[in-house]
Amino acid sequence: MSVFGEGFELSKWFNGASCKLKPAVSDLPDVEEDFADHGGEDGSAVSPVAIELGFCFVCAAPNPDYLSTNTVKGAPPVPVCSLNCESDYLKQRGWQASKKNGGKYVQLPSSPTESSKKSKRDEEPVPQTVDLTSEERSTKRQRRSFSFLDDHMLESDEGKGYKSWWLGALAFFDFVYQRHGMWHSYSMSNNEPRVDPALIKYWTCNIYRELDRSTAYLRKHVLRWQEGHHGRLSMREVLWMAVVFRYCNRLETFDKAKGIPSSDGFGPFKKRMHALAKRKDDTPLFAGRQDLDVNQYLDILEAFLTDIDDITVSLKACASASSVFETLRQFKDNALGSFTCWQVTCDLIELNLFPEDFVEDDFVWLSVDAKKSLVQIFGKRRARPAEYVSLAKLLEQRQVQAFKALEVRFPFFMGRKLSLKNIGHALHGFQVYRNIKLLEHNQFDRHEPGTSPPVAYASRSYLMDSESCEICAQAENEDELVLCDMCNRLFHKYCIDMAELPPASWVCTPCKALVNAPEEGVVTEPEIISVD
Structure with missing residues (x-):
C-alpha cells in the first residue's frame, strides 16, 4: 500500500x-x-x-x-x-x-x-x-488546467451526462467555493469579490443555510423570546415560530407585520395579516405559493396551534432528522407541504433542540433544483430517485478531497464542514446558477422545466435600517456597532465589553451557545477570498 x-x-x-x-x-x-x-x-x-x-x-x-x-x-x-x-x-x-x-x-x-x-x-x-x-x-505529464464551469456548466445531462461524475462533482464544489467565498469576502470588506460576475448580478442562496438572511431573521426572534423568558428555550414555542415563518417564508411580509408572533400573539398577528391582504399593491405575501391566500394560511396555522402540544411531544421522541421530517408531514396529511416541513426540521436542528445523540445526517429533503443538480453531476442513470440521498451523502463525504483537487483553501464557517443539509442547500443553488449561465449564453430554452428561473439580485439591507443595539436599544454611534452573522442583531462594542471591532466574521454569545461554541469573537481569518 x-x-x-x-x-x-x-x-x-x-x-x-x-x-x-x-x-x-x-x-x-x-x-x-x-x-x-x-x-x-x-x-x-x-x-x-x-x-x-x-x-x-x-x-x-x-x-x-x-x-x-x-x-x-x-x-x-x-x-x-x-x-x-x-x-x-x-x-x-x-x-x-x-x-x-x-x-x-x-x-x-x-x-x-x-x-x-x-x-x-x-x-x-x-x-x-x-x-x-x-x-x-x-x-x-503537464497537469491539466481545470475550467469546470466553462467546460461543464452548460453541458446537457441528456444521454451520458458528464464523462466523469468526479469532474461533475468538482464543478459543483467550484460553485460552492465561489458562492461562499463571495459571502466570506463581503463579511470582511465592502470590496467586490473576484468571483463570477453572474453570482453578484443574480440572486443565489448562501452555501451555509445558517447564513441566509431568512434563517437569521427567525433566529433573532427566537433569541429575543428566549431572553424574555429567563433564558429558557421552549421547543413548543420555537416550533410554532418556525412553522408560522416558514409556511409563508417571505421575510418582507413579517417585516410589515411587525415580526414573527409568539403563540400568545397569534390573534393580533391575524388582524395584521388581514390588513396586509387588503392593501392594493402587487407585492406577494407568500414566497413561491401562488395557490395560498391569507385565509388558507391562517386556517392552517390555527389548526396547527390546536395540535401543537401533541406534535411537540412526538418531536421530542424523535431520534433523527428523517423522523422529525416525517412527524411534521403527518399533520393533516402534509398540509404544510414537504418544503415547509424540511425547513422547520432544519431550524429545530440548528437551534440545538435535540439531544447529543440525535442523528442529523441520516436524511436530506431535496428540492426540484437540487435533484436536477444531482442529475447534472452524476448523469441520469446514476442519479435515480432512490439514490438521491446516497449521492448527496457521497458529495458530503468528498468535500475535503474536492477542495484539495481544486487547489483552494475553503473558508469553513466556524470551522464546520458542510453538513448534509447544507449540501442539499448548495445543490439547489447550483441548479439556479446553471440556469443563470444558460440565460447569459442565450440558451435558457434548455433550462429544466420546474426549476428556479434567474432573479436579479436586490439588496434587502434596508430591513436593517430600523435596527438598533440589542443591549441599549440605541442606534447612535454606528461606527461602534458590530453585526452578528448568525442572527443579524447589532451590538455596540462598549455594550458587550469588546475591546475593538473584529476584522472578520463575528458571532454573538447567545448564537455561540446554541451551537455549543465557546465564546463570541473572530471566527474566520481576515483574508479576502479571490477566485480567478
Whole structure:
C-alpha cells in the first residue's frame, strides 16, 4: 500500500493518474458511463453507493481518500486507499495499465484458449502493471488546467451526462467555493469579490443555510423570546415560530407585520395579516405559493396551534432528522407541504433542540433544483430517485478531497464542514446558477422545466435600517456597532465589553451557545477570498 506524506497533493495525484494512466476522452469507446451498464462478475450492477465508502474496496483500509478511475468499462469507481489498490481492483475486473501503450488501460485476454487463437503477428504480450509513484506521474505529464464551469456548466445531462461524475462533482464544489467565498469576502470588506460576475448580478442562496438572511431573521426572534423568558428555550414555542415563518417564508411580509408572533400573539398577528391582504399593491405575501391566500394560511396555522402540544411531544421522541421530517408531514396529511416541513426540521436542528445523540445526517429533503443538480453531476442513470440521498451523502463525504483537487483553501464557517443539509442547500443553488449561465449564453430554452428561473439580485439591507443595539436599544454611534452573522442583531462594542471591532466574521454569545461554541469573537481569518 502506498503511503502519502504531508507533501502529497490530491490534485496532482488526480491529474497525474488521469493524464498518464487513463485514456484520453477521444480514445475511449462510445460507452455509457453509468453504473447500471457496468456488470459485476455475476452480471449484477456495481455502484459506489451500494458499497462501504468508509473502507478501501481492495484491502479494507479505513477512510480511503480516493476513488478508482471511472473511464474503464466494467469497472465502476470504488473507494481505494492507493494507486496500487486501484491497479489490483482493475486487474480483478480484467484491465491493466500497459507500458507499451503509454500507460493506457487495456483489457486482459478473457481466457488462454481465446488468446491462443491469435496469430503470432497479432499476438500482444500480456500487459504489465506500471508501478509509478504519484509524483512521477504528475511530473511526466503537464497537469491539466481545470475550467469546470466553462467546460461543464452548460453541458446537457441528456444521454451520458458528464464523462466523469468526479469532474461533475468538482464543478459543483467550484460553485460552492465561489458562492461562499463571495459571502466570506463581503463579511470582511465592502470590496467586490473576484468571483463570477453572474453570482453578484443574480440572486443565489448562501452555501451555509445558517447564513441566509431568512434563517437569521427567525433566529433573532427566537433569541429575543428566549431572553424574555429567563433564558429558557421552549421547543413548543420555537416550533410554532418556525412553522408560522416558514409556511409563508417571505421575510418582507413579517417585516410589515411587525415580526414573527409568539403563540400568545397569534390573534393580533391575524388582524395584521388581514390588513396586509387588503392593501392594493402587487407585492406577494407568500414566497413561491401562488395557490395560498391569507385565509388558507391562517386556517392552517390555527389548526396547527390546536395540535401543537401533541406534535411537540412526538418531536421530542424523535431520534433523527428523517423522523422529525416525517412527524411534521403527518399533520393533516402534509398540509404544510414537504418544503415547509424540511425547513422547520432544519431550524429545530440548528437551534440545538435535540439531544447529543440525535442523528442529523441520516436524511436530506431535496428540492426540484437540487435533484436536477444531482442529475447534472452524476448523469441520469446514476442519479435515480432512490439514490438521491446516497449521492448527496457521497458529495458530503468528498468535500475535503474536492477542495484539495481544486487547489483552494475553503473558508469553513466556524470551522464546520458542510453538513448534509447544507449540501442539499448548495445543490439547489447550483441548479439556479446553471440556469443563470444558460440565460447569459442565450440558451435558457434548455433550462429544466420546474426549476428556479434567474432573479436579479436586490439588496434587502434596508430591513436593517430600523435596527438598533440589542443591549441599549440605541442606534447612535454606528461606527461602534458590530453585526452578528448568525442572527443579524447589532451590538455596540462598549455594550458587550469588546475591546475593538473584529476584522472578520463575528458571532454573538447567545448564537455561540446554541451551537455549543465557546465564546463570541473572530471566527474566520481576515483574508479576502479571490477566485480567478
